[in-house]
Amino acid sequence: SKSTRRDSTMLPRFLVDLRPVRNLDGLIGKTHKFKVIKFNKKRGNIVLSRRVLLEKERAELKEQTMDKLKEGQIVEGIVKNLTEYGAFIDLGGIDGLLHITDMSWGRVTHPSEIFQVGDHVRVKVLKFNTETERVSLGLKQMMEDPWTHAQEKYPPGTVVRGKVVSLKDYGAFIEIEQGIEGLIHISEMSWTRRVKHPSKMLAIGDVVEAVVLDIDPRQNRISLGIKQLEPNPFASLKEKYPPGTVVKGVVRNIADFGIFVEIEEGIDGLVHVSDLSWTQRVKHPSELYQKGDEVEAVVLNIEFDGEKPKVSLGIKQMVPDPWDRIPYDYPVGKIVDCKVLKVLDFGAFVEIEKGVEGLIHVSEFSEERVEDPKQFVKPGQTLKAEIISVDSAERKIGLSFRGAVRAEEVADAQGFSAGAPTATLGDVMREKLAALTPKKSE
Template sequence: MQQNVNQQVGMDGGDEDFAAMFEASLKERGGDGILKEGEIVKGTVVQVTKDFAIVDIGYKSEGQVPISEFTNPRGEVSVQAGDPVEVLLESRENDTGMVVLSKEKADKMRIWDEISAACERDEIVKGTIVGRVKGGLSVDIGVKAFLPGSQVDIRPVRNLDQYISKEFEFKVIKFNKKRGNIVLSRRVLLEKQREEMKKETLKNLKEGAVLKGVVKNLTDYGAFIDLGGIDGLLHITDMSWGRIGHPSEMFNVGDEVRVVVLKFDPTQERVSLGLKQIQEDPWHRADEKYPVGTRVRGKVVSITDYGAFIEIEQGVEGLVHVSEMSWTKRLKHPSKILEVGQEVEAVVLDIDPKAKRIALGMKQIEQNPWTLLEDKYPIGSVIKGQIRNVTDFGVFVGVEEGVDGLVHVSDISWTVRIKHPGEMFKKGDEVEAVVLNIDVENERFSLGIKQLQPDPWETLSERLPVGSRVKGKVTKVTDFGAFVEIEPGIEGLVHVSELKEERVENPRDVVQEAQDVEVKIIDINTPDRKVALSMKALIGEGEDYREYLRKQAEGSKARLGDVMASKLKK
């Protein structure tokens, strides 16, 4: 080597230059001029072959470095003759007489030295997370280092895979060169950074302030927003004027948001945030935007037993009561025709912005079929339909789809006293009836069956004028007289004073139920449907009547005898 140096100096011409170069060479070799194995030395690439790079390190023989150590990830050789390099002297001579060198090991030794120096100066290092290992992550900082799971972030991290292939800054918290052990922390840097940000954030943190933040975490009841070193809670009720089932419907972790500070407690460092408060409450001008009669379109957001809530814009919902869903269908539950998420049309029936209430109607979208019934079924017309329901007070007859008419029990028969409509009708029977009345406003359709026939009371006075003698059957005996059926379904009263000329204490001493009698009509009250009858008025009207009285007396004696005989037997 000294001969080479002399020759080089001779060519340049100058003993002083040679002395300086020799002194420098000695310093590079530890002062004694001897190259030591395991040291990093400087050299120059003199030749590049297929397998090696030949490097001159100023030794008696040249060294070789595997070409793979100079190959980049794309497979390209990144060195050429004349390039200066630093290499590790692994062996001063191999079997072929060449010096064994390593650029890769030199790089690693230099990195270890740099990391060691960074630890001493309390500096940060950069690295790329390359994979998962037991208990944490593996980081490439030039050499492999370990990042414990607890040191990845300020908060515990469930999914460590999300950090792989990403570059970060780290603090070395443990370093052992002999064992090749390096432990890193990202959390330490984040906490320090967070404290600095927190100081700045606190300067601007006050109620009413609008700040930018990042969604840090989502829960069922809200979202935690990182305002910069300090977290605030954005409750789900303060996210939107509209209805939200879960915060994830609006946000993802990492989203940037603008929020307003609703409340701040400096002692506890608790911050309540709002998002919807940045925007105007949509109810402020709802009555101007949706006056009564306005036709709106919205989405079903909730269904209850009594109706469905329709969102007509974000934050503005109206209720369609079950009674306002259909003109004709009797809905037991709104879910029979609606489902959550369905889009519907409705009409505004009423609005109260202060109470934040809107009454909507769906059936009002279509023409009320009841308004057409008056023209289709005029009063007095006859309809035919099936009995759809039988109740205590009458029967419902199907007029058309969704429209039933009621035949009240009092409109079933002119003459028959009906205790329950079920005595005469059952569900499914087909009947005819007369249209009596249509109440469009209250949606009531009144029918009558007895009106199919003339009212026998209207012509009673013509058939049986006052003074007529008629035969009938006693239907009931009371303390004040006896009721006698003079025509099917038409009864008259023989008052106790009209039974006999002499005073009668007990009508049952004169007549009995089911007895056939002859009476005289003494009055007819058609409006009240009452007929006054008399038996004593027939006295003196001829032999026939006297014979009638004789037979009545004999009949009474015979009945009395039967009663006495019955008592004696007992």
């Protein structure tokens, strides 16, 4: 009998190509050159490699490419790989990186928006380091920078149309053309609305019109505005609300220094704490008003700080200033009924009429020395007192308990009291002093 032997030939997956091949079905039936890298006669095994030949071929091609590669040169290549930061281009034995920022003058989120693996491209060599064999490529440099003529094309005042491509806390970016974006700052979106975030007015993908406010080609910046497409409602504000105009509004905010009243949508006026009341001592506006309260006020003045108006309002001006009549209604020497509001170490604050207050110093409590005013009078008591001073400039009224007592005693002595005997202010004072004076031991 005659024996026969069949030799087995093997091509390992990692030796098929320069890069790992996941699916070998595409190579079935195709003819390629291989190199025998291992041959075992005893076992009849043969190991082939296509990669060795490709590496040799690539090395020769690389040498040729590097000899002619220069910065500024336009070259052709094939997209070999895509990453988040760019695309690797096979230039012939050597790869170059086309960074994502050099793909387009416009906005590119991912290289796959422009390229696919295997695409043939023409690019420009930006940098070439022969020592590290690193090549930086550019595609957008094949075209003119759109910012070159932007200033002539988009002067301030130009109305442009573009797509919203990005939203930030501070505004929205609008693509006017490929490679040129403008910013609509949040403050330029509405004359009156309080826009907390651009997403309240715009969405990515929206096509909008805007006005060019400013352009700086050196910084590649264009400032845009939407509100400028509409008339400025503040322009006629002074004519609409001249000083003395009575307005109604809602208290929108309360601060230490006053309250903000919304007289129109987006237009607030400030009532300073000093303009809340002619007579009341207001430590904080919250003593009188709360958010949401509806109030009437008088327009005092309107000034402009830039585009935004400063509207000054007054509430106390809704009524006549009582101090115009107080010096006549309460002359020095007049005896009045007053209500004790607050008692302090130095005296007592009393109310003569609603909103009109005065001070009775502790020295005016009695002819005798009073050590503790709080033991002498209590808040809520109504007693008589004499007006002893009126200062219109300082808006202060001084009163005296003891002056009223003297006046009462004089009136009694002259026989002006009539009717059944009643407890006088002098009686009350004497009883208070008697209670405070220690009794002498007999």
